[in-house]
Amino acid sequence: MEKKVKKTSVSEKGMSRRDFLATAATGIAGFMILPSFTVDGVRVAPSDRVVLGFVGLGQQGCSDFRSFTGCPGVQVAACCDVDSIKRERFRRYVTKWQKEKSMPVRCDVYEEYERMLERKDIDAIEIATPDHWHALVAIHSLQAGKDVYLQKPLAYTITEGLAVQRAVRANNRILQMGSQQRSSQEFITAIQLVRSGALGDIKEIWCRVGDPPKPFDLPEMPVPDNLNFNLWLGPLNNPKIHYHTDICPVVTLDPDQNEKLWGAWRWYEETGNGYPADWGAHMYDIAQAAIGMDGLGPVEFIPKGYNGAEWLTMKYANGIIMQERPYREDNAGAQGIKFIGDKGWLKVARGYIECSDSKLLKKQQEEVAAGQYEVSSPHMQHFIDGIREHKDPNAPVEYGCSTNTLCCITNIARELKRPVKWNPATLSFGDDKEAFAHRLYYYEYRRPYTLPYLERRG
Numbered sequence: 001m002e003k004k005v006k007k008t009s010v011s012e013k014g015m016s017r018r019d020f021l022a023t024a025a026t027g028i029a030g031f032m033i034l035p036s037f038t039v040d041g042v043r044v045a046p047s048d049r050v051v052l053g054f055v056g057l058g059q060q061g062c063s064d065f066r067s068f069t070g071c072p073g074v075q076v077a078a079c080c081d082v083d084s085i086k087r088e089r090f091r092r093y094v095t096k097w098q099k100e101k102s103m104p105v106r107c108d109v110y111e112e113y114e115r116m117l118e119r120k121d122i123d124a125i126e127i128a129t130p131d132h133w134h135a136l137v138a139i140h141s142l143q144a145g146k147d148v149y150l151q152k153p154l155a156y157t158i159t160e161g162l163a164v165q166r167a168v169r170a171n172n173r174i175l176q177m178g179s180q181q182r183s184s185q186e187f188i189t190a191i192q193l194v195r196s197g198a199l200g201d202i203k204e205i206w207c208r209v210g211d212p213p214k215p216f217d218l219p220e221m222p223v224p225d226n227l228n229f230n231l232w233l234g235p236l237n238n239p240k241i242h243y244h245t246d247i248c249p250v251v252t253l254d255p256d257q258n259e260k261l262w263g264a265w266r267w268y269e270e271t272g273n274g275y276p277a278d279w280g281a282h283m284y285d286i287a288q289a290a291i292g293m294d295g296l297g298p299v300e301f302i303p304k305g306y307n308g309a310e311w312l313t314m315k316y317a318n319g320i321i322m323q324e325r326p327y328r329e330d331n332a333g334a335q336g337i338k339f340i341g342d343k344g345w346l347k348v349a350r351g352y353i354e355c356s357d358s359k360l361l362k363k364q365q366e367e368v369a370a371g372q373y374e375v376s377s378p379h380m381q382h383f384i385d386g387i388r389e390h391k392d393p394n395a396p397v398e399y400g401c402s403t404n405t406l407c408c409i410t411n412i413a414r415e416l417k418r419p420v421k422w423n424p425a426t427l428s429f430g431d432d433k434e435a436f437a438h439r440l441y442y443y444e445y446r447r448p449y450t451l452p453y454l455e456r457r458g
Helices: 018-022 059-068 084-100 113-117 131-143 158-170 185-196 229-233 274-278 280-290 377-389 397-416
Strands: 037-039 042-044 050-055 074-080 108-110 124-127 147-150 175-177 202-208 300-302 312-315 321-324 336-341 344-349 352-355
Touching: 050 059, 050 113, 050 377, 059 074, 059 084, 059 124, 059 377, 074 084, 074 113, 084 108, 108 113, 113 124, 113 131, 124 131, 131 147, 131 158, 147 377, 158 397, 175 377, 175 397, 185 280, 185 336, 185 344, 185 352, 202 280, 274 280, 274 397, 280 321, 280 336, 280 397, 300 397, 312 397
Parallel strands: 050 074, 050 124, 074 108, 124 147, 147 175, 202 321
Antiparallel strands: 037 042, 202 336, 300 312, 312 321, 336 344, 344 352
């Protein structure tokens, strides 16, 4: 399939690459995928082949790899991480799979993703880095002519998310958000029922997401030799941040031991957005899809505790109220959604769906194993189909951007301890200079990093 790609010069990519330019050819010319390859003895034509490179090789990146192996015609050519042990672990996973499927056996490894982006044999990049790297890796990949599968949330800040959105359209590429629930049947059914009017006019939505981030309080530890922590920090510009094993969980090869926890960077204000981004990027995303607010969002955010408010409350221009609160009486801590209309209600979560009218929907409930939702080949297949047909998949950048903005503003309102108003049409806080000045709207990158496609307001 022929793709129209906007050519971008190195100088337009927005960050210093002098080290990369000095060694750009190293490790690149030696590997080109053959014109065709076979999978279990079946020839895969070049027109059906999609070659991937992976950036970020922790638990999520490895899970995404397993999902992509279920998509016919996919090959993996390279991988990148700031941790040499994770690079080797991933390389072993890939080459083992390639041998089992009778593919060409090779997966090149990189510490710096820019080197991988120079390769002409790679069609698309999968990104599963910590959130503060999402925007830069995605934008540089798009500028290099690659399509992108980007884990949620879209970015760490509002301006970053909007920059990624501009980059997708400016470079005429395909981007799929890692919002796997969009491809899961219980959520598809919930969206369809709400949109159909079966519940009547939706008045309220209860979304259980979880706690916001807390200040960074981990003690400093020595950085291990296998980790380039300075590169892990990348654009983060905060002297409070230092290495701790909880931020970059330990992985060993001999003995073979994977992470015992998810990277704790997501739970701290200086490095992440807590559960509002971690689970909000999933649950708020489905809520917005069901009520027709993809690409838009609430117009007012009232933090929990303001004037005695029991729950974080978001108000939409059409009168719908969404609150961060338990959606089930029998499991208050579980993440999920309850849609409340004037004709009934519907509850949905992973492996669970229930409606007030059993004639509309029979209750379904099953146990979801840990990590099961991190492996969703149907969602990856939507991305691969989007690449082949050059059309948006079912979780395009605009959806991810509006959800990312929503998640960021919930934390901005909480930290400002007052309501915050947002105009989804003009992408503006109006005359609220304090909201515009918040780090989750925009922060200065650490030198020499700069954000392409940046537009600031306020």
